[in-house]
Amino acid sequence: MPEAASSLPAPGTDALPKTYDPAGTEARWQAAWEQAGAFHPDPNAPGEPFSVVIPPPNVTGSLHMGHAFNTALIDTVVRFQRLQGKNVLCLPGTDHASIAVQTILEKQLKAEGTSKNHLGRDAFFERAWAWKAESGGTIVGQLRRLGYSVDWRRERFTLDPGLNKAVVEAFVKLHEQGLIYRGEYLVNWCPASGSAVSDLEVEMKEVDGSLWYLRYPLTPVEGDSIDHLVVATTRPETMLGDTAVAVNPADPRYAHLVGRSIELPLVGRRIPIVADEHVDPAFGTGCVKVTPAHDPNDFAIGQRHGLPQITVMAKDGTMNEAAGRFGGLDRFEARQAVVAAMEAEGLLLKVEPHRHSVPYSDRGKVPVEPLLSTQWFVRAEPLAARCRTALDHPAGPEPRFVPERWSKVYRDWLTDIRDWCISRQLWWGHRIPAWFVVSETGGVITEATPYVVARNEAEALAQAEAQFGAASRSAGRELVIEQDPDILDTWFSSGLWPFSTLGWPDPEAADLATWYPTSVLVTGFDIIFFWVARMTMLAGALLPEAGAPFGDVYIHGLVRDENNRKMSKSAGNGIDPLLLIERYGADALRFALVREVAGAGQDIRLDYDRKCAELYGSYRLGEAAKLLYEFAWNDLCDQYIEWAKPRLFGDDGVSRTAARRVLGHSLEALLVMLHPLMPHLSEDLWHAVTGAEATEFLALQRWPQPEPAWLDPSHESAFQFGIDAVRAIRNLRALSGVKPSEKLPIGIHTPTTARQDFVIANQEKITRLVGASDLHWEAEPTAGQQLGIVDSDAQVGLTVPQQSLDALKERLQKDLAKVEKEIAGLQGRLANPNFAGKAPPEVVAECQANLAEAQAQAELLRGRLGELG
Numbered sequence: 001m002p003e004a005a006s007s008l009p010a011p012g013t014d015a016l017p018k019t020y021d022p023a024g025t026e027a028r029w030q031a032a033w034e035q036a037g038a039f040h041p042d043p044n045a046p047g048e049p050f051s052v053v054i055p056p057p058n059v060t061g062s063l064h065m066g067h068a069f070n071t072a073l074i075d076t077v078v079r080f081q082r083l084q085g086k087n088v089l090c091l092p093g094t095d096h097a098s099i100a101v102q103t104i105l106e107k108q109l110k111a112e113g114t115s116k117n118h119l120g121r122d123a124f125f126e127r128a129w130a131w132k133a134e135s136g137g138t139i140v141g142q143l144r145r146l147g148y149s150v151d152w153r154r155e156r157f158t159l160d161p162g163l164n165k166a167v168v169e170a171f172v173k174l175h176e177q178g179l180i181y182r183g184e185y186l187v188n189w190c191p192a193s194g195s196a197v198s199d200l201e202v203e204m205k206e207v208d209g210s211l212w213y214l215r216y217p218l219t220p221v222e223g224d225s226i227d228h229l230v231v232a233t234t235r236p237e238t239m240l241g242d243t244a245v246a247v248n249p250a251d252p253r254y255a256h257l258v259g260r261s262i263e264l265p266l267v268g269r270r271i272p273i274v275a276d277e278h279v280d281p282a283f284g285t286g287c288v289k290v291t292p293a294h295d296p297n298d299f300a301i302g303q304r305h306g307l308p309q310i311t312v313m314a315k316d317g318t319m320n321e322a323a324g325r326f327g328g329l330d331r332f333e334a335r336q337a338v339v340a341a342m343e344a345e346g347l348l349l350k351v352e353p354h355r356h357s358v359p360y361s362d363r364g365k366v367p368v369e370p371l372l373s374t375q376w377f378v379r380a381e382p383l384a385a386r387c388r389t390a391l392d393h394p395a396g397p398e399p400r401f402v403p404e405r406w407s408k409v410y411r412d413w414l415t416d417i418r419d420w421c422i423s424r425q426l427w428w429g430h431r432i433p434a435w436f437v438v439s440e441t442g443g444v445i446t447e448a449t450p451y452v453v454a455r456n457e458a459e460a461l462a463q464a465e466a467q468f469g470a471a472s473r474s475a476g477r478e479l480v481i482e483q484d485p486d487i488l489d490t491w492f493s494s495g496l497w498p499f500s501t502l503g504w505p506d507p508e509a510a511d512l513a514t515w516y517p518t519s520v521l522v523t524g525f526d527i528i529f530f531w532v533a534r535m536t537m538l539a540g541a542l543l544p545e546a547g548a549p550f551g552d553v554y555i556h557g558l559v560r561d562e563n564n565r566k567m568s569k570s571a572g573n574g575i576d577p578l579l580l581i582e583r584y585g586a587d588a589l590r591f592a593l594v595r596e597v598a599g600a601g602q603d604i605r606l607d608y609d610r611k612c613a614e615l616y617g618s619y620r621l622g623e624a625a626k627l628l629y630e631f632a633w634n635d636l637c638d639q640y641i642e643w644a645k646p647r648l649f650g651d652d653g654v655s656r657t658a659a660r661r662v663l664g665h666s667l668e669a670l671l672v673m674l675h676p677l678m679p680h681l682s683e684d685l686w687h688a689v690t691g692a693e694a695t696e697f698l699a700l701q702r703w704p705q706p707e708p709a710w711l712d713p714s715h716e717s718a719f720q721f722g723i724d725a726v727r728a729i730r731n732l733r734a735l736s737g738v739k740p741s742e743k744l745p746i747g748i749h750t751p752t753t754a755r756q757d758f759v760i761a762n763q764e765k766i767t768r769l770v771g772a773s774d775l776h777w778e779a780e781p782t783a784g785q786q787l788g789i790v791d792s793d794a795q796v797g798l799t800v801p802q803q804s805l806d807a808l809k810e811r812l813q814k815d816l817a818k819v820e821k822e823i824a825g826l827q828g829r830l831a832n833p834n835f836a837g838k839a840p841p842e843v844v845a846e847c848q849a850n851l852a853e854a855q856a857q858a859e860l861l862r863g864r865l866g867e868l869g
Helices: 023-037 065-083 098-111 121-137 138-145 160-176 236-241 295-303 321-326 332-345 380-391 406-413 456-476 489-493 511-515 525-542 577-584 586-597 612-617 623-649 653-674 679-690 713-735 752-759 763-770 802-831 833-838 841-868
Strands: 047-053 087-091 180-190 195-197 202-217 228-233 244-247 261-263 270-277 287-290 346-360 370-380 401-402 434-436 451-453 518-524 550-554 744-749 771-780 786-791 793-798
Touching: 023 138, 023 679, 047 332, 065 087, 065 138, 065 380, 065 518, 065 550, 065 577, 065 586, 065 623, 087 261, 087 511, 098 121, 098 370, 160 180, 160 489, 180 346, 202 236, 202 261, 202 332, 228 236, 228 287, 228 793, 228 802, 236 321, 236 332, 244 295, 244 434, 270 295, 287 295, 287 406, 287 653, 321 332, 321 744, 332 346, 370 752, 380 406, 380 525, 401 406, 406 525, 406 550, 434 456, 451 456, 489 525, 518 525, 525 550, 577 586, 586 623, 586 679, 612 623, 623 653, 623 763, 653 679, 713 744, 713 752, 713 763, 713 786, 752 763, 763 771, 802 833, 802 841, 833 841
Parallel strands: 047 087, 244 270, 401 550, 518 550, 744 771
Antiparallel strands: 047 518, 180 195, 180 370, 202 228, 202 346, 244 287, 261 270, 434 451, 744 793, 786 793
């Protein structure tokens, strides 16, 4: 490490520009770090491995405040660990964002008067890669602007060949373990994009809808006075697929009807009345229609009671032939038509306004439709069970959540988990490595077409030949296979991110051997299940011997506006971080985000014990930022530099050199500690302070270590007394109304000999710092002094001229008269029954708070006047 003391710029030199240029400084250091490979680690290098793979933003994205916040936190952690001497890898990358990219390209093709189907799959894929090369790097360039100390040479993309190899291997292995299967199940279907979508791609929106109450006629039974039941629904068009009506078994209103049947209106199908505990007796009439093919809860009821599944809607959102006379209508047109038909038959009882949550496709911007569809699924429960067991590991939970309370949320997500639909009806993405033996079903893919799962087409053909070749030849058929046209859910490839990016499944991958499992995942709480749980589940199945894919999961809060609302583009309350970077610089934005936002919504214990490294190491990054801010301004600038100025500028060469050495060493240590938060500014200042070569970087230095010989508790205690005494004198001057330029006799009163010795030794410094005409000390204060408290063992005294005291008394009396007038007005207002009884409660409460504050202020003024005599 360069020697700071000998190269500290002399006062008055032009070692640094007078005006800081954030843009130029940041660009210069970012280029220098990257060109030198400062953050390109060698897996064989010494040092404890520490690794982070960054959450991959969508390739279609642009930088928003959430990205900036997450980036600032991750980079603070990795830069600190690098300063600790660890062999740090921070690996960047982007996600291929299947739906988002395909939506962009299909809009482009539509504007050109063509379509993806006309273009063909191969040509469409080529166009998608060309778009990615031209437009997909926006977010990467913006992340660079923040000074991300990642290894850009290892940058990965979830569709690059290495990751595709990992995805195929993962699919094959999970299928071999019986953890991937193909079957018909209820999925979230987006009619706009024509694909199944994951839960994360669904946004719940509160909408003003209606609750329709419909009469369902009971099958007549002789002697029964009840001829119908009333069901309430928000989706009347789905009644065409009803296969039961359900009631709660404990509901006495309907217990005698269980087992009876109903004639389904408009359709004429006879359906049973079943008892199921899922039914809420308090909702609607306590009777619910059951449509297993169009509602997840109804699907579960249908499974429990063996009900048929009747799909009445096509995948484009129109009604199909099973909807009878309503076939061909759009689902929302059918809703109105069904209601009109029920009303015409006298079966519409009433309609009520009803505000409820409706799931919308995040990309398609339309309500999703629960539809039965044949898809590929991952059996989630066996994977989740492994993760739940790992949370109870004897050596500690795997992974460890910070704050710990998020582990309960994670566990809850892993409980009663549904199987995960991983197939998508899109083209841009990892194609499913399954081949259908279409020669067995007339050359087309049907529900009955057999399939094989393989790593490539040659392997698939060999499997198909082994299973079906002989039978095909004996039947005179040529064996033909066709790859599944669907792709995998983006979250499947993202779930492999911690190890696929490091070289898995290559057993010889040096990066995987050195840096897996990774050290920490830094992310927001909103994707604990959607991403965190997927990564832990897949890692448990594919690399079980390694444990969790990351040691720690650091869950941070959100960036919120002044009204405590989450910042987002859709809410219109977002702040573009790039504008802030242009105006203030990346370092200022990073520091502000970490200092003010880190830990938002989390219970973080504050204890300023001056151990900055411990705060960084335990992810209490906001506290570390505050601590360094306080140290820089209060300890170094306000105290040390002010106390040391006579030595720094004095004639005693030995004393001057010693003071400058201490200041230089302190500045260098501060810059190292500040570097994780403000990397560019600290790097620039460090080079100016130390005179380091351009090929040396602060980013690669070591964390400062205190020398035991420097620790002197008695000296620290004496100096702290001096600081407190100066602060008490300055406060007393302000309270006594003394002008800053006015020099007065000042006394420091303490019976402690060590403190008296400190005052004697530092008389000149203290006199200058407090503006004293005369500084004296004795055990007890003298008569006529204005007194201030330092601590239980010391006071300060100020001898104020009578004219100054008289002027202060007059000002305090005026202030008291003003406050007493305000008190009288507030009391009168509260005593007025017209105000107290009729004003809004919050207005009355505000008036009461103002009165209490005014009364407290009056007491302070009276006390001060009493002290003045």
